[in-house]
Amino acid sequence: MQPDPGPRAQYDLSGTRAALILAVIQGRSGAQHDVEALGSLCQSLGFKTTVRMDPTAQAFQEELAQFQEQLDTHRGPVSCALVALMAHGGQQGWLVGADGQEVQPEALVLELSRCRALQGHPKIFLLQACRGGHRDAGLGPTALSWFWRWLWAPPTVPSHADVLQVYADVQGSSSGGPAPGSSNHADILTVYAAAEGCVAYRDGKGSDFIQTLVEVLQADSGRDILELMTEPWPGAAHWTSGRASQWGVLGNGQEWSWQVNRRVCELDTLGPDSDKLRKTCLEIRSSLQRQLCLRA
Template sequence: MEENTNSHNDSIQTDTADAFGFSFGSSNKPKPIIKSVVGRNDYFYNMAHKKRGLAIIFNHQSFIVPYLKDRMGTNVDCEQLKMCLKKLDFEVHVYNDLGVKDLLDKVEKVSSEDHSDHDCVVLAILTHGEEGLLFAKDGAYKHDQVFDNFRGDRCPTLVGKPKIFFIQACQGSRLDAGIGVYTEMDSSVSCYKIPIYADFLVVYSTIPGFYSWRNTTNGSWFIQALTAELKESGTLYDLLTILTFVCRRVAIDFESRVPDNSTMDKQKQIPCVTSMLTRLIKFSPKSDNINNSVEDIQQTVMKNE
């Protein structure tokens, strides 16, 4: 009999980990099986829950950390983002200039709420930052201290739902001078496990190690571009497509103006989109925001009879 040296049955295959990959921190084994709100092979997330969900904005303008300057223009960002998220049917809450403890307590409280009737959750943080760190009014905290609260084993009512984070902050002090370009144009029921960090979408205003720009009158480049694209096509395209247009807008339409500082003048920026999504997100309009619900109509008819 011929020996099959390639048989999968005759060898034990194991997987090993590559060190120094993208990390949100370590975790223990996931908790027991949780019912998913989407089918295994669905292309889109289920956005037909009773409510769109919570959108939390942490807006930081003033700091008591000595070397951090006031972030003039951030209130413009906050108002524009708040308007866009409300238009997309989110329940928006804004928190201004919180300290580290209050901010992290608020994040933990949001993650521990019952999101069963929600499509997703959004957290936006508008602040100063360094690579790996974000600043509250009185000090710094790690990104993981926010993200970890929404892991699948810690926030079961958001399992299988998008967890969306918008981070407007520097990630370092490096500058991007850009490069010149030109264009030439021609005319069944199944049980399966998912990672506890599945369904996260983290969007940074800039790539790791680089500066993030903000206009003191009009707000940050990233939030200007994000809100402009959400206004134009927030319900038309899936969110990753929209974010691609955001990156294009920031990359092409913006350039720093600091004429009295040649090092900082005429610099560029590109946002960084880190997706652990397993399906597409589309913010289709909620029907109950267009017309009265069927129950309300029935009650009105009954009263008039």
């Protein structure tokens, strides 16, 4: 048994939590459901949430700059920020505003990372957008053993293009690294709905990424967010959703459920441009230095 890391291994979230949701919903079927689900989740987790619909490319920048200014001038301590950016994506992976102009998402991430009030505190970025035009048919039936293929039959959902290989890049650690506040690149978790160069999908009920993320965090927000993003865990209740109903029993009789990235990767999707099945996956980048548990 590993020793309990203790409270110092976790970020202190006793201060103000703030969330900013910027979403282009024009021409993006189901996007409104993502906004509603994520907004409800943020409020249930104690985030003071600001939602802006159909921002232009310039408004993406202006809203984020205003959000940062509000945090820097906040009277009390700020312990965590969550920013969700949802839009169509250009061929180079830039966000397309409601005006058809593009803005680089990494520039928005860097801008908030300079926020003085958030130095040493976690910053979460969720990006639901295409990052290119590559559509991946997956690895085929041989990619999974007969047991896993028998155990799960993920739903096939007709979708719109908004990733497609099984790709997860988790960097950083809950221990070590630079001291809090010593780097603009520290304490950041960025989750893309698509691997670089790939298409992200959604349907009339929302996107695979946002809807699955909300379901998992609603089920257990008391665990470290990176574990919830990438690992199966014992003791999970069996729940059924429009996205997936995936559960099993370990050898010791404990139930478990795949977490966000694995559940998304297991889905089969019908793209809008053909009748061939496509695969989706997430790209996860982390420079978090501690465990991040979002329970309110």
